[in-house]
Amino acid sequence: MSEQTDVDRDAGSTRVTVLRPHRHLFMRGIIAVLALTTPVFAVIYWLTIPGPAWPYVLIAHLVVIGATVVGVASFLNTTISISADGVRERGFFGRTVHVAPGEAGAVILVQMYEGSTLDVLPQLFVASSQGRLLIRMRGQFWSLADMERVAEELDVPVTRPDEPMTLNQLRRTWPRLLYWFERLHLRP
Known part of the structure; x- marks a missing residue:
C-alpha cells in the first residue's frame, strides 16, 4: 500500500507521474522537533528573561525555527518524477538526477x-x-x-x-x- 500522493499532469502530450516519500515521516519529524525544542527553549527563556541574555536565546530559537522551515521545504520538494523523458529524482538536499x-x-x-x-x-x-x-x-x-x-x-x-x-x-x-x-x- 502506497502512502505517497501521486500526481499525474499532462504537459502537452507528456504524462508525468510524481512520487513522494511516505507522508508519516513528515509528521514524525515535526513532532520530534517540537518535542525536543519546546521544553528546552521554555526552560532557557524562563532562566534568562529577567536578565540581559534573553535576546541571544531568541536568536538561537529563530535559527532553530529557520532550520526547521528549511527541512520542511526540503522534505516537501523531495520527489521522483516519471515521464517519457525518463526518471528524475530531486533529493532532500536539492540534488537533481535525471536518468x-x-x-x-x-x-x-x-x-x-x-x-x-x-x-x-x-x-x-x-x-x-x-x-x-x-x-x-x-x-x-x-x-x-x-x-x-x-x-x-x-x-x-x-x-x-x-x-x-x-x-x-x-x-x-x-x-x-x-x-x-x-x-x-x-x-x-
Missing part, C-alpha cells in the same frame, strides 16, 4: 536487513552501464509499489536476489552502489 531512457544499465531491487534485526525493507538501486549509482530508493522513505514503478519505467531487467541481504553482503556484491561511508567496514 534518460536507455541510460540505466542495471536495476537492483534488494530486501535489506535493518541493522541487527530480522526486519527487512526493500531498496532499489539504479546504476549506469558503468556501474555508477544513479538513483537509490530506500524502503524507509519510499513504498515498494513506487520502487516497482520506477523499475518498470526504466525498461531494464530487474535483478532481485532470492534472499534478504545484510549491508556486508551488499558491500561485497555491489560496493559501488553504496555511499562512501557505507563502503567502510569498521571492525570492532
Whole structure:
C-alpha cells in the first residue's frame, strides 16, 4: 500500500507521474522537533528573561525555527518524477538526477536487513552501464509499489536476489552502489 500522493499532469502530450516519500515521516519529524525544542527553549527563556541574555536565546530559537522551515521545504520538494523523458529524482538536499531512457544499465531491487534485526525493507538501486549509482530508493522513505514503478519505467531487467541481504553482503556484491561511508567496514 502506497502512502505517497501521486500526481499525474499532462504537459502537452507528456504524462508525468510524481512520487513522494511516505507522508508519516513528515509528521514524525515535526513532532520530534517540537518535542525536543519546546521544553528546552521554555526552560532557557524562563532562566534568562529577567536578565540581559534573553535576546541571544531568541536568536538561537529563530535559527532553530529557520532550520526547521528549511527541512520542511526540503522534505516537501523531495520527489521522483516519471515521464517519457525518463526518471528524475530531486533529493532532500536539492540534488537533481535525471536518468534518460536507455541510460540505466542495471536495476537492483534488494530486501535489506535493518541493522541487527530480522526486519527487512526493500531498496532499489539504479546504476549506469558503468556501474555508477544513479538513483537509490530506500524502503524507509519510499513504498515498494513506487520502487516497482520506477523499475518498470526504466525498461531494464530487474535483478532481485532470492534472499534478504545484510549491508556486508551488499558491500561485497555491489560496493559501488553504496555511499562512501557505507563502503567502510569498521571492525570492532
